[in-house]
Amino acid sequence: MLSTVRSKRLSLSEWLKTITFYEILVGMKATLSHVLNYRPITLQYPHEKRTLPDNYRGMLALLRYDDGTEKCVGCDLCEAACPSRVIRVVSAEVPGEPTKRYSKEYYMDMTRCLFCGMCVDACPVDALGMTREFEWAVFDKRQLHLNKQQLLAIGDRSFPIREKRLELQHPNVAFFNVPFTHVPPKPN
Amino acid sequence: MSELGLRLAISLTQIGAIMGIVIVTVLLLTLAERKVLGWMQDRMGPMEVGPYGILQPFADAIKLFFKEDIIPAGANKLLFTMAPIICLIPAFIGFAVIPWGPNWTFEIGGITVKPFVISDINIGILYILAFASLGAYGIIIGGWASNSKYSLLGGLRSAAQIISYELNVGLSIIGIVILAGSLSLVKITDAQQGWFWHWYLFALPAPQIFAFVVYVISAVAETNRVPFDLPEAESELVAGFFTEYSGLRFAFFFLAEYANMVLVSCVAAALFLGGWNAPYPGTILELLGLPSLAWIENTMWFAVKTYSFLFLFFWLRATLPRLRYDQLMKFGWKVLLPIALANIVVTSIAVFFTQ
Numbered sequence: 001m002l003s004t005v006r007s008k009r010l011s012l013s014e015w016l017k018t019i020t021f022y023e024i025l026v027g028m029k030a031t032l033s034h035v036l037n038y039r040p041i042t043l044q045y046p047h048e049k050r051t052l053p054d055n056y057r058g059m060l061a062l063l064r065y066d067d068g069t070e071k072c073v074g075c076d077l078c079e080a081a082c083p084s085r086v087i088r089v090v091s092a093e094v095p096g097e098p099t100k101r102y103s104k105e106y107y108m109d110m111t112r113c114l115f116c117g118m119c120v121d122a123c124p125v126d127a128l129g130m131t132r133e134f135e136w137a138v139f140d141k142r143q144l145h146l147n148k149q150q151l152l153a154i155g156d157r158s159f160p161i162r163e164k165r166l167e168l169q170h171p172n173v174a175f176f177n178v179p180f181t182h183v184p185p186k187p188n
Numbered sequence: 189m190s191e192l193g194l195r196l197a198i199s200l201t202q203i204g205a206i207m208g209i210v211i212v213t214v215l216l217l218t219l220a221e222r223k224v225l226g227w228m229q230d231r232m233g234p235m236e237v238g239p240y241g242i243l244q245p246f247a248d249a250i251k252l253f254f255k256e257d258i259i260p261a262g263a264n265k266l267l268f269t270m271a272p273i274i275c276l277i278p279a280f281i282g283f284a285v286i287p288w289g290p291n292w293t294f295e296i297g298g299i300t301v302k303p304f305v306i307s308d309i310n311i312g313i314l315y316i317l318a319f320a321s322l323g324a325y326g327i328i329i330g331g332w333a334s335n336s337k338y339s340l341l342g343g344l345r346s347a348a349q350i351i352s353y354e355l356n357v358g359l360s361i362i363g364i365v366i367l368a369g370s371l372s373l374v375k376i377t378d379a380q381q382g383w384f385w386h387w388y389l390f391a392l393p394a395p396q397i398f399a400f401v402v403y404v405i406s407a408v409a410e411t412n413r414v415p416f417d418l419p420e421a422e423s424e425l426v427a428g429f430f431t432e433y434s435g436l437r438f439a440f441f442f443l444a445e446y447a448n449m450v451l452v453s454c455v456a457a458a459l460f461l462g463g464w465n466a467p468y469p470g471t472i473l474e475l476l477g478l479p480s481l482a483w484i485e486n487t488m489w490f491a492v493k494t495y496s497f498l499f500l501f502f503w504l505r506a507t508l509p510r511l512r513y514d515q516l517m518k519f520g521w522k523v524l525l526p527i528a529l530a531n532i533v534v535t536s537i538a539v540f541f542t543q
Binding site: 032042 | 227229230231232507
């Protein structure tokens with residue numbers, strides 16, 4: 001049997017549309033109508049800013065208590081949790097207090113950070129936080145290698161309302177390495 | 189002042205004026221294109237530099253000046269440096285024969301001056317086509333001298349495209365040459381005086397509408413504009429012949445592209461749309477009793493036609509997606525070329541039986 005499949009033949013109207021560029025003209029009419037009826041639909045970013053959700057994972061920051069002392073106890077858990085090895089912590093003893101440690105140096109190489117938030121999850125004392133800052137384009141990549149002072153400054157400006165010291169909170173919260181002798185009373 | 193010195197001074201003045209107009213137009217085109225694309229696609233376009241972004245071209249120029257200028261290792265330094273210039277010069281040289289105002293002459297110190305055309309040579313179209321084809325050398329040399337296989341292949345691809353479509357540009361113009369019986373742009377424009385149906389686009393006995401369509405499509409392709417911007421193809425091919433170019437050298441290629449756009453638009457206005465002629469006989473300023481100011485109206489009409497044609501370039505860019513390379517070549521050789529050739533035959537027969 002002969003095959004009955006044939007190549008599709010254009011009907012007269014289709015053929016006319018092809019040679020007169022009908023589809024292209026329709027498209028050009030659409031674009032021209034947008035010139036005459038111009039309504040910008042994009043967000044004018046530097047002038048208008050979208051309100052970010054509360055759980056937005058932006059720039060990382062180190063936090064302080066409300067009396068200005070650093071939360072970080074230099075336990076290195078964030079360093080261990082970080083998949084991209086962004087964080088480097090050098091911890092040391094608090095002078096005169098052999099059981100108490102703090103982070104002597106704290107570095108974050110934000111060129112490698114992928115903002116997964118695992119360091120924040122890992123931190124036992126909530127010393128790390130993710131801010132809503134995202135405008136961190138710089139001309140020199142070395143500026144993204146942040147030290148402790150810079151990270152604390154980011155925390156200071158992004159979290160103006162801070163927590164109380166651990167030992168001033170609930171008595172059962174703070175048992176890591178804070179050798180408190182005086183247990184404050186419960187709030188109520 | 190000697191006659192030669194005077195002649196030189198007049199020519200240099202004219203060249204300076206035309207160069208100034210063209211360079212300012214090219215600068216503004218870069219802004220206008222982004223604005224028009226913004227409007228057509230419901231975006232803002234450049235708005236930051238200066239009021240409504242009007243200083244954007246200058247910001248672009250400054251930025252390109254200070255970009256790092258890289259010459260790849262193993263590149264042929266001389267040819268690599270020369271390629272953008274080889275592209276740029278032919279694009280500007282073509283403006284010498286464009287009549288952008290009425291065909292007047294007056295005498296200064298015994299020398300006949302045509303104020304609105306730098307050089308009225310009787311092979312004007314041939315001259316433009318000859319020099320426009322030199323741009324392909326710039327592209328192919330730029331691709332070869334980069335010492336990069338991407339650039340070499342990109343250059344060959346772009347050269348093949350430009351040559352294919354230049355053929356169609358040349359052939360679509362021949363119908364008008366037959367009608368006018370001259371290769372001089374001034375004579376061709378003069379022959380289109382009167383009502384707008386005397387323009388060669390509509391003129392009897394052989395309206396050049398099909399030739400105009402072929403010319404528009406080929407001109408878009410020849411100047412590497414969307415939808416025929418295969419040489420750029422930044423999304424799927426990561427540029428072609430200028431992969432290795434940076435900074436000002438890269439900008440020169442685009443300056444050449446924009447100058448070519450202006451040139452192609454001027455040629456379209458002069459050949460198909462009556463050049464500096466108004467769509468009605470004479471000029472309004474003449475009827476108002478100001479014949480000495482009629483050139484303002486005439487040059488304005490030329491500008492309107494040229495800029496409308498340039499707007500068409502932007503309009504096409506905002507509307508159409510890019511063609512595939514085999515579609516591009518097929519369209520040029522199997523569709524446009526036969527139409528252009530048929531147009532020549534029909535025009536010749538029509539002219540033969542009416543004159």
